[in-house]
Amino acid sequence: MTLTVFADRMSQPARAIIIFCKVNGIDFEEARIDIFKRQQLTPQFQEINPMKKVPAIVDGRFKLFESHSILIYLACAFPGIADHWYPGDLFLRAKIHSVLDWHHSNLRSGAAGYVLNSTLGTALGLPLNPEEAAKSEKLLSASLRKIESFWLKGRGRFLLGSTQPSIADLSLVCEIMQLELVDEKDRERILGPHKKVVKWVADTKNATSPHFDQVHSVLFKVKEKLQSQRAVGVTSQNVLPSKL
Amino acid sequence: MTLTVFADRMSQPARAIIIFCKVNGIDFEEARIDIFKRQQLTPQFQEINPMKKVPAIVDGRFKLFESHSILIYLACAFPGIADHWYPGDLFLRAKIHSVLDWHHSNLRSGAAGYVLNSTLGTALGLPLNPEEAAKSEKLLSASLRKIESFWLKGRGRFLLGSTQPSIADLSLVCEIMQLELVDEKDRERILGPHKKVVKWVADTKNATSPHFDQVHSVLFKVKEKLQSQRAVGVTSQNVLPSKL
Structure with missing residues (x-):
């Protein structure tokens, strides 16, 4: 099961997710969706995110969009993420x-x-x-x-x-x-x-x-x-x- | 320790919180902040929410604003809330x-x-x-x-x-x-x-x-x-x- 992050690094929430994965050693593939070429509007990408926006993720069978939700999901779904990123308290x-x-x-x-x-x-x-x-x-x-x-x-x-x-x-x-x-x-x-x-x-x-x-x-x-x-x-x- | 909900029922997120408390039998006091009288702008209320908006809550020593955050907090902090409101999954x-x-x-x-x-x-x-x-x-x-x-x-x-x-x-x-x-x-x-x-x-x-x-x-x-x-x-x- 691989995590794929659909992103354009010109998108600020997409950058936040990529940095979070890299800092925390989360193994992922980055799928570039070029927003200047409007690739977020293709039918293929709409299967990932019907709202036609980056970032979005696919983790095995699970699809998710909205960057804050993704950050919270990643902090909870992957082992060994330091508590300060999303405290349990x-x-x-x-x-x-x-x-x-x-x-x-x-x-x-x-x-x-x-x-x-x-x-x-x-x-x-x-x-x-x-x-x-x-x-x-x-x-x-x-x-x-x-x-x-x-x-x-x-x-x-x-x-x-x-x-x-x-x-x-x-x-x-x-x-x-x-x-x-x-x-x-x-x-x-x-x-x-x-x-x-x-x-x-x-x-x-x-x-x-x-x-x-x-x-x-x-x-x-x-x-x-x-x-x-x-x-x-x-x-x-x-x-x-x-x-x- | 009492939960106080600062609300004006003309505010849609305030209504969501009050309904949530009532449906789930959460004991609370409702403090009316009349937004048409601009009571959310008073220095007293800014001590509760510096963003000058309703709803906000005070639960014992803990203050919180932003309605989604409040709903999540209430679903987690009070006993006996049915899982469907905010699933553990x-x-x-x-x-x-x-x-x-x-x-x-x-x-x-x-x-x-x-x-x-x-x-x-x-x-x-x-x-x-x-x-x-x-x-x-x-x-x-x-x-x-x-x-x-x-x-x-x-x-x-x-x-x-x-x-x-x-x-x-x-x-x-x-x-x-x-x-x-x-x-x-x-x-x-x-x-x-x-x-x-x-x-x-x-x-x-x-x-x-x-x-x-x-x-x-x-x-x-x-x-x-x-x-x-x-x-x-x-x-x-x-x-x-x-x-x-």
Whole structure:
């Protein structure tokens, strides 16, 4: 029985799952679903995930989609996963669920909306939308303030004051990493005021090294390409990973 | 140690939690946080939930917000809760997490956005927004199609083909109930094409009777008021539960 992870590393929740597997020594096959080629829309992939989104997994006869559900499943189904990733303690676990639920309509919605409408839309054949980007930035900044003032409270370096990362740290940090794609002055404007968030991103990266950077390498390549294009005043049309 | 549920029964996730407690014989106190009076914004309530939203719970020294996390916590923390609400089986549980995660950005976002922008906004001092209502209706209808064609597949009457309801049935059905507030022809246009959804709502209501209707009675009163107002061509300004 083999675990297959259907993913495009340009997808932030897909990266979280791949990093989780690598850090925890989970044996898996990665099946690339190129979202820029719209491979998630094929009838074959819809047999895996009828919602037409990556990531999804197949573990033997069992299919699952939604990244938080997948992270929880992996933490429970595979032996030897350290408890800090998804604690057995009722109260700690409830708090991790709470962060993950909050994430959906806050950080995730804000960051994904901002990056798509300010930067990445063109590469997906969509027009950029400054008005939607501004709305998303407002939600993104409010979410970062909440992470800074509430979720990162406490003595530890990670969410909920923990001394070691959980699946929630991995999910939220991978989301924030998407901001690498936007213009540097915009990223600085958005992330700059949140020193604890910036440190937590670095701590999560260090705690999952070297896998974190390796899995993000596609993102970093697209970032470089976008930077070169901005330097010569070209819009982001040919930055697809498949064209690099 | 007493469980306190901070809720406004006009909030669909708050209703889900109250119904869950009542159906399962969980002893609790209900602390009303009137969202139309913006009581969720008070410093006292922010001590309970810094995100300024209902529902939230305090169980002894433990505070928690986000309704799905609360439902999972209650199902695990209290003795004697039947397994079907939140199955111990790894695979079934993973599928329930998957439904709940999907819910956030699909049915919940679509239904809440539609009801707010088409009907309820005025009562909250916000202008109605037909353009946003149309966008939300599109997401809501797509979500209902997915429930009909995918989540309600299988032999059982409930989500994932189950023969008895889970916390996911309760959460999603309470969301759909919010549509009781909109104009009847709009509700019929939206729900009418989805016969399995309509039957599943009735089945969930029956499985949690009489608590389901009792907890929804505030919603039904606001519905009546709105219907009377529509009959005489008045907009929905004085339908607040506190004014009924």
